Amino acid sequence: MLHAVLRAATEGETHNPVLPATYDIVWSAVCFAVILVFFWLYALPRMQKLLDERAEAIEGNIAKADEAQRKAEAALEEYTAQLADARAEAGRIRETAREDGKKIVAEAKDQASTEAARINASAQAQIEAERQSALVSLRSEVGTIAIDLASGVVGETLSDDARAKAVVDRFLADLEASEQAAAGGKK
Numbered sequence: 001m002l003h004a005v006l007r008a009a010t011e012g013e014t015h016n017p018v019l020p021a022t023y024d025i026v027w028s029a030v031c032f033a034v035i036l037v038f039f040w041l042y043a044l045p046r047m048q049k050l051l052d053e054r055a056e057a058i059e060g061n062i063a064k065a066d067e068a069q070r071k072a073e074a075a076l077e078e079y080t081a082q083l084a085d086a087r088a089e090a091g092r093i094r095e096t097a098r099e100d101g102k103k104i105v106a107e108a109k110d111q112a113s114t115e116a117a118r119i120n121a122s123a124q125a126q127i128e129a130e131r132q133s134a135l136v137s138l139r140s141e142v143g144t145i146a147i148d149l150a151s152g153v154v155g156e157t158l159s160d161d162a163r164a165k166a167v168v169d170r171f172l173a174d175l176e177a178s179e180q181a182a183a184g185g186k187k
Contacts, residue, residue, distance in 0.1 A: 139172060146171050 020028075
C-alpha cells in the first residue's frame, strides 16, 4: 500500500477524489461480503427465531386475552342471570311476607273479636248475676220496709211470714206492672 501511494505521487497522475481507488473498493467489498455472510448465516436466523418466538408469545397472549374476555363475558352473563333470579326470588319472598302478614293480621283480628265477644258475654253474664242478686236483695229490703210501713198504716203487726210475704210479692208485682206499662208507653 505504501508502495502504491508513492508510485501515485511520483507519477503525477490525476486521481478523482470522489471515486475511491480500486483496491479500496475491492477490500471494502470483501469486508462487506464477510459481514454479510456472517449476518446471513448467524445473526439473521437468530433474529428471525427471536422475532418468531416473540410473535408466538404475542399471539399466545392475545389468545389468552380473548379466552379471558370470553370467560369474563360468560361470568357476566351468569352473574346477570343470578342477579335476575335473586331479584325474582326477593319479589316472591316479599309477596309471601305480605300474604303472611295479612293472614297474621286477619287471625289477630279474629282472635281479638272472639276474645271481645267472650269478654262481652262474660260481662253480660256477670251483670245479669249482679242484677239478680241486687233484685233479690232489693226484694228482701223492700219487703221489710213495706211490712214495717204496712204495720204502721194498719196498726197491727204483720209478723206472720206467709202473710207478709204475700203482701210483699203483690206489692212488687204491682210495681213491676206499672214499670212495664210506663216502658211500653214510652216506646
